[in-house]
Amino acid sequence: MSSSSPTLQVENLQTQFFTKAGVVTAVDDVSFTVNRGEVLGLVGESGSGKTVTGFSILGLVDHPGKVTGGKILFNGEDLTTYSENQYRAIRGSRISMVFQDPMMTLNPVLRVDTQMVEAIRAHEKISKADALVRARDALGQVGIPSPDERLKSYPHQFSGGMRQRVAFAIALLNKPDLIIADEPTTALDVTIQAQILFETQKLCRETGTSLVWITHDLTVVAGLADNICVMYAGKVVETGKIDDVLDDPKHPYTEGLIGSVPSRNKRGQPLTQIPGMTPSLLNLPKGCPFQKRCQYAAPQCEVSPKITKCEDGRLVRCHRVEEAMAHA
Amino acid sequence: MPDQNELKPVLQLQNLTKKFVKPLDFAGKIAQKLGSNLRDEVVHAVDNVSLTVNKGEVVSLVGESGCGKSTLGRMVAGILPQTSGDIFYEGQNVANQSSEDARRTALKIQMIFQDPFASLNPRLRVKDILGEAPLYHKLVSSSGLDAYLDDVMLRCGLDPDFKQRYPHQFSGGQRQRIGIARALAVQPDFIVCDEAVAALDVSIQAQVLNLFMQLRAELDLTYLFISHDLGVVEHISDRIVIMYLGRVVETADTDELFSRANHPYTQALLREIPRLETRHSDFTPIEGEIPSPLDPPNGCHFHPRCPFATDRCRTEIPTLKEISPGHHSACHLNESN
């Protein structure tokens, strides 16, 4: 399952935004690992920093933001040292990204075949005809019927679900080692989402591509991911194997998040809710960012908790868990 | 949950239809006269829907894009006029009322919208957003307005000091609460929630859903809850109505629907909702895309994607029939016995 070196290893990543109102640390000490062929679910709500993490990995963080600390080891190479040219060489060929809005990937004035051929030939010296064949195969791989006709169409002639599939096809064209997908199915219908999840899962299994699936929807991640990483206010609060975390969450936020899902509550009874709101990143409380909403908050939480490693291999950032481990 | 013996219909929709027509432009009309096949573009957003909601119930309207649930909700709330069909509220046909009664009915049925950012006027302070309608309709005097709004805001979990602020200063969840307060300020009995929690984070969603349930109990409200999220719907609804491309395909009590779904579309939908419990699942989606509403399939709209489609399905539109008490489904397969 996992080969010698992981495809992606993020270590203590820090990304900050230097705005008029102050410095916002959108990604703070984030670490996780994705091995070959694995799917990691990066889960969090708005303001958690999950999207900025994805952008940081791809070097797409724009002014006034900057990656200010940590390492991003992609197949052993540290991407934080990469220049824009080096990044351009790997974007689209070794690492790809799929966005929530497929129109962020697709150019509305170009035909699909033009765009796909362009994406292939940007990274490889190959004839147009051969590139076209690869494009056609990629469309077939993501389950688009009659690919020959579809190649000649423009993006606006596709439905939303189809467009997202084309976006995935483009991401897969050059057989990347890693795909980062940022909420790709959030805007799609349930049946279309199911189709895309199905295709994606099949493809990852067949080609060995690793996948980081960024979402706020725990239920999607449950069926798709091998590992899960939960983020809150820019920090990782819990990461581990999907079964371990979902069946037995250790961090109070994860616990609350899982508890909020309607299916986990008795019908007709009020849902378990996490009181309050995500704090503004400009105004984080001292210590653990979750303390104001946490049912187990204690005076010790005013000191930032460190990452604790549990017996099943998962990592949790919480004093309570740390204490439990110490007493174990 | 209302007592079964005391079911009193508060909203009745009969053969409600909404067509959006994009007429041919001048050039198109000429081409048509010259014999080409051009026709006006017609979308049957809602196609001959009949529905009843009883007092105190939560009825959920579920479906995917193009099913017409939002259009239906807007017709019920009085925002869109129907093309044909009748809406009866508390026994009265809404269309035939005097202007005074019509106004009162309009206030009784309120709507809560999906987008917390577009649903509040960015140039008005919260006190104006909430207070405009009650003042306009003389539900409260200007001297009593502050206290009235305080009451509504507290009920929705908002600090009354927020009255002076502008919408852009609030988070999505708080804005949704402001939208709810705006609806409550005119003392409605019936609320249409159009994907009211879809744009919210899961933890905020839980807060807002709990608020809905609390308000229902406190104020004896009835809800038409429009959503695509079957997980949420399962939790709060008494009854569920499934729509596909403008038509109702199945309706049943929540427990009945989830345990004994009858229509192939409902079955597919239920099978495909991702759940926390299913891991490393092999998703088994149904084939095909949702057809364009501009050109829906003949007969049963679902037949191109239905694994059990027969010839009859391709030509004849199925009607809603009761297959067990309180459980209706529109599928020819039910009649093959």
Add this chain to the structure above:
Amino acid sequence: MTVTTTPPKAITPFRRFVEDFAEKRLAVAGLFVFVALVLAAIFAPWITPQNPYDLTQIDFMDGRLAPGSSGATMTFWLGTDDQGRDLLSGIFYGLRTSLSVGAISTVIALVIGGSLGLIGAYFGGKVDTIIMRIADLQLSFPAILIALILVSALGQGIDKIIIALVAVQWAYYARTIRSTALVERRKEYIEAATCLAISHRRIVFKHLMPNCTPPLIVVGTVQVAHAISLEATLSFLGIGVPITEPSLGLLIKNGFDYMLSGDYWVSFYPGLALLITIVSINLVGDQLRDVLNPRLQK
């Protein structure tokens, strides 16, 4: 159950706007220059060394003096024209006419065009079609042509010029507000107002209009400059404002005959004043457009 965190003090949209605007120094400079010009125009009778249109104050013998030269009574910093009128004073008075004609015509056109565009967008259908087709017809003719025709038909005079300028401009505003209104009209807060049984009139003027004005402000600002230059053109061609109330354009025309004989200043300085006016207005308008563009706002 009350939500725990409180948002910061009420920041009015106006204050946010002022802060955003002030980010670009050039625009602020433009604003200062423009305000200075406006003040100069308003207080012209009190601050100019001479009233160039008071015949008792001018001396024919002071005619066509170079800038900086002194006459019998005063120093002419920017020179004089052929009648002996001080050019500096003339420019200030000219600014008065130019700015007021430009501003008044813009405001009237804004009100008329804005209302028509709003009504068309809200009610749609035939109303919208009629209004828009008339606007299209209007916009397909060159502005100067329409102005020429109107002025020839109506005769000369400041009020006639203003009418011509309004007729030329209203269609821009109608078009601009209509496109914004069409978008805003579909937004849910308008639907909410409908749901709350609020009258059409109230929805259009209390909800729709305030949210459609930002692009109008941008267009309006730049159009003031356009109106000023259009009026200058008409005056230059001799069919604009009468000689008794010259604008900068007329001043330029007056000096045009002397341009090639070396007395450049009679045309040059009024021209420079016109240029500075228009540039400062455009700088302000550019920044306004960026600040008020909803897509650029976070």
